Amino acid sequence: MSIKTYAVEGMTCMHCVHHVTEALKEVEGVKDVKVSLAEKTALVNSDGVQFTVLQHAVAEAGYTLSEK
Numbered sequence: 001m002s003i004k005t006y007a008v009e010g011m012t013c014m015h016c017v018h019h020v021t022e023a024l025k026e027v028e029g030v031k032d033v034k035v036s037l038a039e040k041t042a043l044v045n046s047d048g049v050q051f052t053v054l055q056h057a058v059a060e061a062g063y064t065l066s067e068k
């Protein structure tokens with residue numbers, strides 16, 4: 001289990017938060033996700049899912065994930 005916080009670019013409203021949250025939750029191995037619009041972050045609790053896999057899922061939803 002690993003908990004990491006990533007930076008998210010491109011979110012402007014709660015719909016964006018929802019899209020990013022769902023995109024991350026759909027990734028196999030992801031257990032819990034908390035996205036903050038104010039802080040522009042995504043807290044991801046996973047079974048050690050690689051950053052690039054998460055980044056790809058978020059990119060498909062139209063947002064940018066980067067390592068902090």
Ligand SMILES: [Cu+2]
Pocket residue numbers: 011012013014015016017
């Ligand atoms: Cu939005």
